[in-house]
Amino acid sequence: MRVSAKADYAIRATAELAAAEGTGQMRADRIAEAQDIPIKFLESILLELKHAGIVRSQRGSEGGYALARPGSEISLADVIRAVDGPLANVRGDRPENVTYKGAAGRLTDVWIAVRANLRSVLESTSVADLANGTLPPEVEELAANKENWVSLGRIRGVGARS
Amino acid sequence: MRVSAKADYAVRAALELAAASDARPLKREQISAAQKIPSKFLETIMLELKHAGIVKSTRGADGGYALARPAEDISVADVIRAVDGPLANVRGERVESVEYDGAATSLRDVWVAVRASLRRVLESTSLADVVERDLPEAVMQLTEDPEAYISLNRRRRAPGQ
Numbered sequence: 001m002r003v004s005a006k007a008d009y010a011i012r013a014t015a016e017l018a019a020a021e022g023t024g025q026m027r028a029d030r031i032a033e034a035q036d037i038p039i040k041f042l043e044s045i046l047l048e049l050k051h052a053g054i055v056r057s058q059r060g061s062e063g064g065y066a067l068a069r070p071g072s073e074i075s076l077a078d079v080i081r082a083v084d085g086p087l088a089n090v091r092g093d094r095p096e097n098v099t100y101k102g103a104a105g106r107l108t109d110v111w112i113a114v115r116a117n118l119r120s121v122l123e124s125t126s127v128a129d130l131a132n133g134t135l136p137p138e139v140e141e142l143a144a145n146k147e148n149w150v151s152l153g154r155i156r157g158v159g160a161r162s
Numbered sequence: 163m164r165v166s167a168k169a170d171y172a173v174r175a176a177l178e179l180a181a182a183s184d185a186r187p188l189k190r191e192q193i194s195a196a197q198k199i200p201s202k203f204l205e206t207i208m209l210e211l212k213h214a215g216i217v218k219s220t221r222g223a224d225g226g227y228a229l230a231r232p233a234e235d236i237s238v239a240d241v242i243r244a245v246d247g248p249l250a251n252v253r254g255e256r257v258e259s260v261e262y263d264g265a266a267t268s269l270r271d272v273w274v275a276v277r278a279s280l281r282r283v284l285e286s287t288s289l290a291d292v293v294e295r296d297l298p299e300a301v302m303q304l305t306e307d308p309e310a311y312i313s314l315n316r317r318r319r320a321p322g323q
Contacts, residue, residue, distance in 0.1 A: 001163045001164065001165065001249060001250050001251075001280055002163065002164055002166075002250075002251050002252075002254075003163065003250070003251065003252040003253070003273065003276075004164075004253070005253040008252055008253055008260075008269075011266070011269060012262065012265070012266040012269065015264075015265040015266045015269070016264065016265045016266070018265065019264070019265035034263070034264050034265070035263070035264065035265075035266060036263075076272065080163075087163060088163050088164075088165070089163075089164050089165070090164075090165040090170055091165065091166070091167040091170055092164075096311050098170075100174065100197075101196070101197070101198075102177075102178065102181070102196050102197065103174075103177040103178045103180060103181035103196070103292075103293050104173070104174040104177045104178070104197060104292070105295065106292045106295050106297060107173065107174065107177070107292060109297060109301070109302075109305045110238060110283065110284070110287055110292065110297070110301065111165065112304070112305045112310050112311060113283045113297075113301045113302075113304035113305050113310070114165075114280060114283050114284065115310070116304040116305070116307065116310040117279035117280065117282060117283055117304060118163055118276060118279060118280070120279060121272065121275045121276050121279050122272075122276065125272055129268075130265070130266065130268050130269060130272065131265040133267060133268045135268060135271060135272065135275075139271070139272060139275045140271070142274065142275035142278040142279065143271035143272070143274045143275045143278075145278065148274050148275070148277065148278040148281075149258050149274060
């Protein structure tokens with residue numbers, strides 16, 4: 001499962017805008033600098049976020065970008081969907097649209113469960129949470145568990161059901 | 163978040179082998195026909211699964227592929243890692259190695275939580291569970307919520323939650 005560069009950059013750009021909420025507009029070059037995002041790529045991302053109603057832009061010498069709604073009402077899932085489409089996809093299809101035969105018949109349910117878990121993290125975390133550094137308790141709990149920081153852990157014994 | 167065609171095919175091929183566990187090895191053409199996987203792509207995938215110690219192959223007229231370990235000891239996560247590398251990655255990097263500054267400083271914690279939630283499903287589900295249609299309780303609960311099957315819902319947190 002891959003988080004694309006585009007989704008990663010889009011979240012970081014909206015987090016900068018959430019941190020600047022109430023202080024007027026932020027220019028694209030300042031966002032690019034604050035988050036080390038290539039400016040051309042950022043401009044196309046901001047356009048997609050604008051089309052999705054997540055940011056708005058204003059022209060002129062004082063112009064720039066701001067969130068179109070309060071940062072507390074924009075989830076990370078909203079931002080990812082705006083630039084990458086459905087939160088989870090299997091070979092480009094939505095999980096509920098893939099059908100399997102034979103021995104793989106139940107695989108759809110596995111992907112649906114994966115998506116439900118992704119949602120529980122990404123829909124519950126807002127860009128304001130991210131900018132404030134105060135994540136929802138269930139996300140904090142997952143992030144605080146040291147085991148979750150270990151890569152490639154084949155720690156969870158299959159069959160050890162909890 | 164995308165499940166690649168390669169990961170999807172690898173899991174399905176491994177499931178066919180799990181269903182056939184006690185019988186004779188399966189030929190590549192049988193797996194390919196049962197799961198509609200392009201035969202050339204399947205060949206690459208089977209080689210990677212073999213290198214990862216998930217399948218074994220035998221030569222000869224009765225030869226073919228079989229699981230190298232019992233199906234209940236192989237998780238869906240094991241198969242995905244064998245062909246796609248780390249279960250979750252951000253721009254190709256491992257989740258714990260990405261660094262963020264400024265307003266995005268906490269983002270790494272979010273990705274760690276995302277990976278943990280992926281693991282909860284994919285490490286706890288074995289190939290045998292899927293074949294026997296007996297998914298772990300925690301996984302079933304996630305699919306029983308009617309909302310789980312609805313796409314693109316923009317549920318928002320209730321204010322103050």
